Amino acid sequence: MVRVLIGGVLALAIAMGVGRFAFTPILPAMQAATGLGTDAAGLLASLNYLGYFLGALGAGLVPHGTVRTAVFRTALIASVTSTAGMGFTEDMAAWAVLRFVSGLASAGMFILGIAMTLDALARAGRESWTGWLYTGVGIGIASSGLFVALMGDRLGWRGDWLWLGLACLGFGTLSWLWVTDPPRAAAHTAAGTAGGGSPQPSAPLVLLTLAYFLEGAGYIVTGTFLVAILKTMPETAQLGAAAWMVTGLAAMPSGIVWAAAGRKLGLWRALILAHVVQAVGILLPITGSPAAAVVSAALFGGTFIGIVTLSFTLGRQLSGGASARVIGALTAVYGLGQIVGPVPAGLVVARTGSFDSALVGATAVVLVSAALLAAGAWMAGRSGPATVALDARRG
Missing domain, CATH: 1.20.1250.20 (MFS general substrate transporter like domains)
Structure with missing residues (x-):
């Protein structure tokens, strides 16, 4: 094995x-x-x-x-x-x-x-x-x-x-x-x-899917341009490749760490927290600070794999056991979001000569995703305390 x-x-x-x-x-x-x-x-x-x-x-x-x-x-x-x-x-x-x-x-x-x-x-x-x-x-x-x-x-x-x-x-x-x-x-x-049946449609599952689409569109701006962003600023130009290494190192334990957070906080809360942390990381390079650039790379790397892990786990639970189908659907909408994200970001940068507007837009998209997750958590909570307790234990 x-x-x-x-x-x-x-x-x-x-x-x-x-x-x-x-x-x-x-x-x-x-x-x-x-x-x-x-x-x-x-x-x-x-x-x-x-x-x-x-x-x-x-x-x-x-x-x-x-x-x-x-x-x-x-x-x-x-x-x-x-x-x-x-x-x-x-x-x-x-x-x-x-x-x-x-x-x-x-x-x-x-x-x-x-x-x-x-x-x-x-x-x-x-x-x-x-x-x-x-x-x-x-x-x-x-x-x-x-x-x-x-x-x-x-x-x-x-x-x-x-x-x-x-x-x-x-x-x-x-x-x-x-x-x-x-x-x-x-x-x-x-x-x-x-479990490979058809997913059972529900409002929380739909909201999770929409949030995952927006996450794909938002996070990929940093995922595509992080090194280029840092290279454009004199204060951080030397950190480009090093920052990407920090991203990778932070991503390595990300799935394990956020899975543990899901067990402790519940999957919905952990997923919302991961989005908020990621939004902060996306926005930090605007400051032009080398320290902020390193922190940004760590926060970005430390969340995007964790978000995937938590979303898959939550999706499996909300689908009524149809794990294969729901993971395929989530992967598809995530991929669709990633198609949408880089093109407008690249066009904005080409027109303005700065990544600031693209980063602000990506941050806003990720925060909207977090808001949809909060709505999904509220709707899931309305289905009964037993469901919420089960979510927290099985995360």
């Missing part, structure tokens, strides 16, 4: 930490060398998230067994190839295709990798290990940030993409070997015990 967990962690590190988010620390060097504008960078980010959205929809249709293993491995190959491929060209159209493919691959690896790893842990009675799986995203972010910080000046942006792709190829071999699905009959039995 340890090998399966390691394979799952590495899959998330490759899919999310590198395939999706390595763009963030490499972006300033790409802009300096090629003249890539912030509006065009926002478009590339949104195409990546469009791919992720479509991949999330498709991943939910993949059947258990050997087909799921094959699709996961195909996504792994596509992720490695699209990462390395960024270093072979300066053509905007080629970059657009590569970032779109990377998004598709990230969704396939993320959703199927999580599903197969969690199924394997459940079969072995190791559900308590689940929180460790999400550390892979933080490991990938921290590792890619460290690599760019140490080697970026020597290798250039092309070398960054090429060597990260090569590293993903090496570590991805372990995921290829260790993350697999059993034959369809066994997988179907395991899935049946986990």
Whole structure:
């Protein structure tokens, strides 16, 4: 089981930490060398998230067994190839295709990798290990940030993409070997015990879904532009890559920490608190303070994976046991929000020459998400004290 967990962690590190988010620390060097504008960078980010959205929809249709293993491995190959491929060209159209493919691959690896790893842990009675799986995203972010910080000046942006792709190829071999699905009959039995029916619609579940969409649209502004934001200010220009490493390091324990908060405070309260903390982190770079920039990176990294973890857990509870369906739906709306966020932010920056308005807008969106969660918590509380107590215990 340890090998399966390691394979799952590495899959998330490759899919999310590198395939999706390595763009963030490499972006300033790409802009300096090629003249890539912030509006065009926002478009590339949104195409990546469009791919992720479509991949999330498709991943939910993949059947258990050997087909799921094959699709996961195909996504792994596509992720490695699209990462390395960024270093072979300066053509905007080629970059657009590569970032779109990377998004598709990230969704396939993320959703199927999580599903197969969690199924394997459940079969072995190791559900308590689940929180460790999400550390892979933080490991990938921290590792890619460290690599760019140490080697970026020597290798250039092309070398960054090429060597990260090569590293993903090496570590991805372990995921290829260790993350697999059993034959369809066994997988179907395991899935049946986990609950895979249709989600039961309710007002709290709808509000959670809307809030998750807004979270995707708000957090991704920082997720895309954090390093570029810091590079534009003289006081924080030297902190860009280091701040992204802080983001990754803070993200590593985020899922475990916020899951514990959910058990102590209740899932609704913990989720609202995580949104408020994240909103503060998004806004801090406006101050121009180096200390605030580091705190911003830590707060951002320390919340976004925790929000995913808490939202999935709460969604499973509100869905009446339809865990697979509700996680797929939440992932899709989150991906849709990420498509929406970067383009207007990039256009605002291109027009004003400053990230301040984009950060204020992203902060407002995340706070509106928190308000929707507060409404959902109130509605859930009206359904009876027993439901609230169950939520607090099972978080």
